[in-house]
Structure formats: structure tokens, C-alpha cells
Amino acid sequence: xxxxxxxxxxxxxxxxxxxxxxxxxxxxxxxxxxxxxxxxxxxxxxxxxxxxxxxxxxxxxxxxxxxxxxxxxxxxxxxxxxxxxx
Amino acid sequence: xxxxxxxxxxxxxxxxxxxxxxxxxxxxxxxxxxxxxxxxxxxxxxxxxxxxxxxxxxxxxxxxxxxxxxxxxxxxxxxxxxxxxxxxxxxxxxxxxxxxxxxxxxxxxxxxxxxxxxxxxxxxxxxxxxxxxxxxxxxxxxxxxxxxxxxxxxxxxxxxxxxxxxxxxxxxxxxxxxxxxxxxxxxxxxxxxxxxxxxxxxxxxxxxxxxxxxxxxxxxxxxxxxxxxxxxxxxxxxxxxxxxxxxxxxxxxxxxxxxxxxxxxxxxxxxxxxxxxxxxxxxxxxxxxxxxxxxxxxxxxxxxxxxxxxxxxxxxxxxxxxxxxxxxxxxxxxxxxxxxxxxxxxxxxxxxxxxxxxxxxxxxxxxxxxxxxxxxxxxxxxxxxxxxxxxxxxxxxxxxxxxxxxxxxxxxxxxxxx
Numbered sequence: 001x002x003x004x005x006x007x008x009x010x011x012x013x014x015x016x017x018x019x020x021x022x023x024x025x026x027x028x029x030x031x032x033x034x035x036x037x038x039x040x041x042x043x044x045x046x047x048x049x050x051x052x053x054x055x056x057x058x059x060x061x062x063x064x065x066x067x068x069x070x071x072x073x074x075x076x077x078x079x080x081x082x083x084x085x086x
Numbered sequence: 087x088x089x090x091x092x093x094x095x096x097x098x099x100x101x102x103x104x105x106x107x108x109x110x111x112x113x114x115x116x117x118x119x120x121x122x123x124x125x126x127x128x129x130x131x132x133x134x135x136x137x138x139x140x141x142x143x144x145x146x147x148x149x150x151x152x153x154x155x156x157x158x159x160x161x162x163x164x165x166x167x168x169x170x171x172x173x174x175x176x177x178x179x180x181x182x183x184x185x186x187x188x189x190x191x192x193x194x195x196x197x198x199x200x201x202x203x204x205x206x207x208x209x210x211x212x213x214x215x216x217x218x219x220x221x222x223x224x225x226x227x228x229x230x231x232x233x234x235x236x237x238x239x240x241x242x243x244x245x246x247x248x249x250x251x252x253x254x255x256x257x258x259x260x261x262x263x264x265x266x267x268x269x270x271x272x273x274x275x276x277x278x279x280x281x282x283x284x285x286x287x288x289x290x291x292x293x294x295x296x297x298x299x300x301x302x303x304x305x306x307x308x309x310x311x312x313x314x315x316x317x318x319x320x321x322x323x324x325x326x327x328x329x330x331x332x333x334x335x336x337x338x339x340x341x342x343x344x345x346x347x348x349x350x351x352x353x354x355x356x357x358x359x360x361x362x363x364x365x366x367x368x369x370x371x372x373x374x375x376x377x378x379x380x381x382x383x384x385x386x387x388x389x390x391x392x393x394x395x396x397x398x399x400x401x402x403x404x405x406x407x408x409x410x411x412x413x414x415x416x417x418x419x420x421x422x423x424x425x426x427x428x429x430x431x432x433x434x435x436x437x438x439x440x441x442x443x444x445x446x447x448x449x450x451x452x453x454x455x456x457x458x459x460x461x462x463x464x465x466x467x468x469x470x471x472x473x474x475x476x477x478x479x480x481x482x483x484x485x486x487x488x489x490x491x492x493x494x495x496x497x498x499x500x501x502x503x504x
Contacts (some may be wrong), residue, residue, distance in 0.1 A: 001395050001407035010466035015397055021500070040500075041430060041486040045328025047390050070342065071390045 005078050006061045016058040023051035023065055026085065047071050053081060087283035088300070089194050096493050102438035109275065110282035114287050118315035119147045119159040121469050122307055124330060125323035126150025126296045128159040128270070129447055129454065131277035132462025133322060133469065135193075138284035139472035140463070146286045147316075148278075149309060151293035152158050155274025158325055161424035162455040163347050163369050163381040167204035167265030169231055171220045174480035174492050175433060180229050181477055182460035183264055189459060195276030196375060203359040204236075204265030205242065206411070208257045213364040217260040224262075234259040242359060245410045254366065267360060267371055273458055296333045304334065305440035318444040320469050325425035326390070327448035334441045339430045339486050340449050344385040346394035348402075348421035350413070352376030361409065370413075378416060380406050384426060384452060394423040426452055430486065432494030436464055436478040445469060446483060451494070 002014040012065060022052035027036045044050065054068045068074070088094065088107055098106060121137060123130045126148045137143045148154075166186055168179035190196050206212040214233075221231035239259045240248050248256055278288050289311075298306035298313060306315035314407035321330050321434060331338050352375050361370040369381040381401025385394050399421055406415045429449030434457070439446050447465045450457065460477065474482070485491055491499045 014395065015389075037487050041339040043328065043339065043341055044332065044337055045341050045388070046332070047326070047329045047342075050388070052388070070388050073389065073391055079310065 002073060004054070004064075004075065006059060006062070006064065006065070007078060007080050008062055009056065012056070012059055012081065016056060017054050017064075018057040020053040020055055020063075023053055023085070026053075033068050049076065087279065090196075100259050107442060109279045110288055112285045113289060115147065115149075115309070115311055115314050116287065118306070119287070120125070120145040120317045121320065122146075122314060122316040122318075123148045123320045123322050123469075124307065125157075125321070126154040126274075126278070126288060126290060127322065127324070128155065128156050128273045128277065128458040129324070129461045129465070130320075130322035131274055131281055132458050133288045133320065133447070133465040134288070135277045135281040135284070136463050136466035137470055138281055138286055141466060143470060144285040147314070148286060148288045149292045149307070149314075150288070150290045151310075153290050154186055154278050154288060155271050158424040158426065158454060159274045159458075160271050161347065163371065163379050163457055164267045164270045164367060164373070164455065165204065165265070165371065166199065166268050166456040167262050167360070168229055168456070169204065169220065169224055169260070169262040169265065170494065170498055171222070171223055171495060171496070172433070172492050172501070173227065175494060176224060176227060176229055178464070178477050178481075179457055179458050180227075181463070182457050185459035185463065186268065187264075187272075189268075193276035193280045195272060195279060197272045197276050199268040200264065200374070201264050201266040203242070203261050203263045203304050205239070205259050205261045205359050205361055206437055207246075207254075207259045207262070207361065207363045209254045209363065209365045210257060210294070214257050217258070221260050230262055230264050232261050232263065234261055243357065243361060243410075245356060245412050247409060247411050254363070254405070261359075265360065267373075267376070270455060272488050273455075274296045274415075277386075277462070278451065294330065295499070297444070304444045316443075318443050318445065320447060320465060321466065322447045324427040324448045324450045324454055327446065331439070331446065334439070334444055336441065338435070338440060338446070338449070340427045340435075341388045342390050343387065343428045344389045344394045344423045345381070345390060345426045345452050346385070346398055346421060347379065347381040348399055349373070349377040349379050350416035351419050353378070353416065356412065363405070366405045366409075367434055368402045368409070370406050370410065375450070376428065377419070378413060384428065390425050391423055392423050420493070426450070431491035433492040433501045434481050435483050436461065436468070436481040437474060437483045439483055
């Protein structure tokens with residue numbers, strides 16, 4: 001199990017968190033249809049690092065951005081999510 | 087290829103088991119093939135077999151980076167059934183079930199297909215309504231489904247906790263009697279041997295590292311054993327579809343996730359059907375060796391690690407013990423994990439890709455093993471003819487952009503919802 005360093009609560013077990021989606025798959029209402037489809041359904045799905053949105057669902061409930069390696073499970077960084085991010 | 091038979095077995099038994107020949111060759115890759123299949127799992131090998139058997143093609147290679155059947159083919163819980171609610175899915179899986187029934191004969195290899203029944207338990211009135219609806223949908227399409235009462239379920243699986251205050255009370259069930267299990271490794275070995283006998287090159291330890299492109303069309307692959315030219319290339323690497331498609335600059339509606347399974351010490355026969363549940367995510371069956379094989383939820387975050395989280399095993403074990411209390415006496419001897427291609431609607435992709443000459447068979451989520459023969463059959467059809475097989479037509483790559491998704495679980499078209 002991963003240990004995730006929540007910027008608000010400190011190091012916590014993965015079971016408190018839920019994975020939501022990749023950072024590049026956020027869809028906004030004003031987005032053109034083809035861009036929305038791309039963001040909804042196209043994933044790099046790399047065997048390496050990707051930027052992911054997680055939520056501290058059973059903790060402070062904040063949205064977080066994890067820079068995480070999908071094969072080694074190394075977490076390079078955890079940051080609070082900036083709602084202005086597009 | 088020497089045929090396997092009871093007589094051959096007897097003869098070998100009397101002569102010290104000498105004279106068995108190698109089941110398939112270990113060929114060097116040729117410079118060029120008509121069709122290259124990337125991935126030597128059950129699906130890739132079945133594809134090669136049907137390309138040779140049904141379409142009469144011979145100049146075919148299956149490229150496998152490790153050893154055949156070493157990926158998800160050898161890591162699943164071996165369950166075979168076709169009782170899915172969505173029509174495109176149960177049509178495809180039922181075609182597979184027809185092929186499963188004749189597979190050992192067709193391949194001259196005992197895949198130990200055992201139609202012992204696939205039972206879904208219902209734990210509430212709501213569950214029973216959903217099971218009845220599903221059963222009706224299946225029977226309308228000519229697929230066997232029997233709704234069972236509580237007493238019928240008890241007779242079938244006497245070890246279930248039938249107490250009225252059980253953690254998961256049993257209200258009844260839905261059974262597909264044609265469903266069951268098969269020996270997963272034997273499926274890969276049987277298809278490899280039969281395809282090899284028809285002239286297919288099954289090449290192990292040959293990892294694809296890129297595509298060769300000529301005028302916007304895929305014209306071959308780069309591998310760890312040198313470049314190989316090809317007329318058509320089929321990706322069949324579920325678990326790793328994303329990284330392989332990325333060699334052609336494509337992104338897929340797929341995320342890789344971990345799915346675990348585990349097995350107990352072997353015991354005498356105690357469960358002679360496959361037990362699943364409408365409300366829980368727990369699969370229980372007994373292997374021919376005697377171990378109780380159990381599976382549960384995917385880990386629900388992207389990973390290629392092929393090792394899973396302990397809480398998932400704990401949850402599946404807790405559910406299994408609540409259903410069959412006698413399981414609490416058994417020791418778990420092994421657990422393992424595979425990397426699943428989680429497509430966003432829970433259904434596979436079996437189609438041409440937007441790059442000429444390149445095809446995809448992937449996105450099987452947690453249900454690919456049971457589809458192996460139908461997947462191979464339909465994939466061989468599109469690779470041989472360029473036309474989509476009617477059963478595979480709903481599983482096109484572009485269905486997401488068209489809004490024609492096939493929502494397997496009826497929960498929405500996002501990976502984190504399944």
C-alpha cells in the first residue's frame with residue numbers, strides 16, 4: 001500500500017485516498033466537443049510517471065495532484081490541486 | 087504434430103515416457119510476415135490459430151516479450167461464462183462459450199473445460215429483481231439462465247451460510263449451467279501447439295519496441311531481435327495496450343490497473359460450482375487440484391506493478407468467508423496480480439485503429455479469459471479480411487467519440503466508476 005503525504009494532514013495510508021483521474025483529463029463546460037472527447041477518453045497510460053488527481057476522501061477531502069510512477073509506485077510529489085488549473 | 091490420445095499416453099507409459107516431441111517449435115524470426123500479432127497470450131495465440139485454421143493463412147508470427155501465457159492468461163481465476171446483461175457482450179461471450187465446448191477436441195489438447203455452472207447469488211429483493219431481468223434478457227437471446235430459489239441454491243451449495251441473520255442473506259440466485267472453469271495455461275499451450283502445427287511462428291522473448299511506418303501505414307515492427315516487416319499488425323497485449331499503441335502515437339480510452347487473485351491450500355471437493363454475487367465482488371471456485379480460487383475487486387488506481395494492495399485481498403477473503411464460513415479454516419498459500427486493461431465502459435476494443443495496417447484487441451478489463459476463443463476468432467477475421475466481424479462491430483475503437491459505448495456494469499463511462 002502507498003503512503004501518501006497529504007500537504008494538509010501529513011503522511012497517511014493509501015486507503016484514505018481515492019484515485020480520480022489524470023490531471024490532463026479535466027473537462028470544462030466551455031470546451032469544444034472534440035477537445036472534451038479527447039480529454040474524457042484518451043489516456044497516455046504510460047509505464048512511467050504521470051500526473052494524477054487524487055482525493056483525500058476519508059481525510060480532509062481535499063483534491064491533490066500526485067506525480068507518481070505507475071510501475072515502481074514512487075511518488076515524486078504531492079501538491080494541493082489548484083482549481084484554476086485547466 | 088503427433089496427436090495426443092489415450093493410446094499414445096498408454097504407449098508412452100509403457101515405454102518410460104520417452105518419445106514425446108516438443109509441443110511447438112522455437113523459430114528464429116523471419117524478415118517478413120503477412121500478419122504479425124503482438125502478444126503471445128491466449129487471445130493472440132487463438133487469433134493466430136484461427137487465421138491459419140479458418141482463413142488458411144500461414145505466414146503469421148506471434149511475438150511475445152516473455153513466455154507464452156505468462157501474462158494475464160496465467161493470472162486469471164479461470165472462470166468461463168456468457169451471462170452478461172448487455173446484448174453485444176453476451177452475444178460475443180456466448181459465441182466464445184460455444185467454442186469452449188469443443189475446444190479440447192479442436193486443439194487436440196485437454197483444456198480441462200469444466201461446465202460446472204456459474205452461479206450469481208442474490209442477497210436482497212433488489213438483487214433478485216436484477217438477476218431476473220438479466221436472466222430474461224439472456225433467455226430472449228437463447229442463452230441459458232435459470233433463476234433459482236433459496237432452497238435450490240442451498241441444495242447446490244450446501245456450505246453457504248443460509249442463516250436468516252447471515253451477513254449476506256441468500257434470497258436465491260441465477261445460474262448459467264453451461265458456464266464453469268477451464269485450465270488457463272492449457273488454453274495458451276493448446277492454441278500455441280495447434281497454431282504451430284499449422285505453420286505459425288510462435289516467437290518468445292521477442293519484445294516489440296516500435297513500429298515501422300511507410301507512407302503513414304504500419305509496415306512492420308522493431309523488436310529486441312531486429313526489425314520485422316508485416317502486411318498487417320495486430321496489438322493483442324491487454325494490460326499493456328497503452329504503451330504499445332503509444333509507439334504509433336495513439337492514445338486509448340484505457341487505463342492499466344492491478345487485479346489480484348489468491349488460492350488456498352488444496353482440500354477435498356467442497357464447492358463444485360462457480361460462486362459469484364450480484365452485490366459483492368468476490369469469486370469462489372475450486373480448482374481441479376483442490377485449492378479454493380478467490381478473486382475480488384481491481385485496485386482502482388493505475389499501475390503496472392503486477393502486485394496489489396493487501397486490503398483488496400482482505401475484502402475478498404472477508405466476503406468469501408461470510409458466504410461460505412467453512413473457508414475460514416483454510417490457509418491462503420499464494421496470491422498474485424495481473425495488469426488489466428480497464429476500458430472506460432467496461433467493454434473490450436476489437437477493431438482497426440486510426441493508423442492504416444494497425445489493429446487493436448484490448449480493453450478486456452477483468453473479463454478477458456472467458457472470451458479467448460471468440461476474441462481470437464473475431465480478431466482473425468478483421469486481420470485476414472480487413473472487415474469487422476459482425477460480433478465485434480459494437481466494439482469499435484471510435485465508439486467513445488460516437489457516444490455508442492457499451493456500459494458493462496451500467497455505472498457510467500469513466501474508469502474510476504468500475
